[in-house]
Amino acid sequence: MPVNTVRGPLDGSELGQTLIHEHIVTADWSMRMAFGAHFYEHDVVVERAVEQFLRAKESGVRTVVDGTPVNMGRDVALIREVAERTGLEFIVSSGFYYQDEVYLKWRSEDEIHAWLTRECEDGIAGTDVRPGIMKTACADLGITPILDKVFRAIGRVAAEQRLPIFCHHHTEVGNGEAIVDLFESCGVAPNQLVLGHSGDTNDLDYLEGILRRGAYLGMDRFGHCAAGNSLENRVRTITELCARGHGDRLLLSHDLATYFGVFGSWEDFKTGESVDPTVDFTFINRQVVPALASAGLTPDAVRAMLERNPVEFLEVH
Numbered sequence: 090m091p092v093n094t095v096r097g098p099l100d101g102s103e104l105g106q107t108l109i110h111e112h113i114v115t116a117d118w119s120m121r122m123a124f125g126a127h128f129y130e131h132d133v134v135v136e137r138a139v140e141q142f143l144r145a146k147e148s149g150v151r152t153v154v155d156g157t158p159v160n161m162g163r164d165v166a167l168i169r170e171v172a173e174r175t176g177l178e179f180i181v182s183s184g185f186y187y188q189d190e191v192y193l194k195w196r197s198e199d200e201i202h203a204w205l206t207r208e209c210e211d212g213i214a215g216t217d218v219r220p221g222i223m224k225t226a227c228a229d230l231g232i233t234p235i236l237d238k239v240f241r242a243i244g245r246v247a248a249e250q251r252l253p254i255f256c257h258h259h260t261e262v263g264n265g266e267a268i269v270d271l272f273e274s275c276g277v278a279p280n281q282l283v284l285g286h287s288g289d290t291n292d293l294d295y296l297e298g299i300l301r302r303g304a305y306l307g308m309d310r311f312g313h314c315a316a317g318n319s320l321e322n323r324v325r326t327i328t329e330l331c332a333r334g335h336g337d338r339l340l341l342s343h344d345l346a347t348y349f350g351v352f353g354s355w356e357d358f359k360t361g362e363s364v365d366p367t368v369d370f371t372f373i374n375r376q377v378v379p380a381l382a383s384a385g386l387t388p389d390a391v392r393a394m395l396e397r398n399p400v401e402f403l404e405v406h
């Protein structure tokens with residue numbers, strides 16, 4: 090299957106080095122409409138994003154999966170603008186984040202399924218852009234009754250449309266295998282699924298439990314090393330999983346955003362005060378790849394995680 094990017098379908102062989110989970114912006118549309126320039130300004134974000142992603146391109150990145158779903162302020166026009174100005178390929182997500190939205194609470198699984206099917210078949214929000222991946226998420230509360238319904242609707246869409254699923258999950262909740270079960274019951278093959286944010290733990294038994302089921306692991310928060318699991322721990326866990334034969338099921342990314350509307354003040358972002366210049370979309374190529382090499386991984390093993398595995402996952406055979 091070709092892979093849907095924001096500028097149209099592409100053959101997997103054209104994707105090159107791919108970051109499996111990033112965001113340009115997560116800024117809720119209701120907040121944008123209500124508070125305007127006190128919450129968000131399009132032009133400021135686009136200029137900053139173009140500058141950051143051009144640096145990422147220079148470091149070797151070719152394709153970026155934007156993991157922003159419908160209810161995190163997905164902005165397809167902005168993603169396309171950044172793709173056109175940088176020459177990078179961007180893959181857009183469909184689906185929902187983990188908060189229990191009232192507008193989902195009273196909807197049936199079939200109605201949610203119909204909305205998402207429509208955007209996969211006709212394009213997103215009046216454009217011809219089709220999602221290349223489905224996004225789901227559960228957090229500390231696990232799969233709530235509303236999420237159970239949303240997951241089933243998304244699982245059915247993924248199975249019917251032959252799209253992969255990225256599932257944000259919290260390793261401390263430990264429900265990775267239950268998520269694989271749920272999606273399998275909707276017709277999703279485990280190798281169509283990545284358990285996101287798996288790199289936040291170093292519990293090899295937990296991670297191997299998921300890998301034995303055939304799903305991918307997202308070792309995808311290298312932009313959050315300072316706040317969570319350290320770079321050294323993340324690298325050690327990846328190296329050990331590769332030594333145990335799982336190198337073909339690992340995907341790397343930063344989970345950064347040019348602007349995360351969920352954290353921090355817009356003013357601090359605009360003046361540059363809240364931006365850490367040492368951590369950006371080049372961090373994997375600058376810091377992680379050399380660290381994996383020093384830990385003993387061959388260049389081919391590293392290339393698999395950044396080039397071959399993303400294509401295998403995104404193409405959905």
Ligand SMILES: [Zn+2]
Nearest residue numbers: 110112156344
């Ligand atoms: Zn994310």
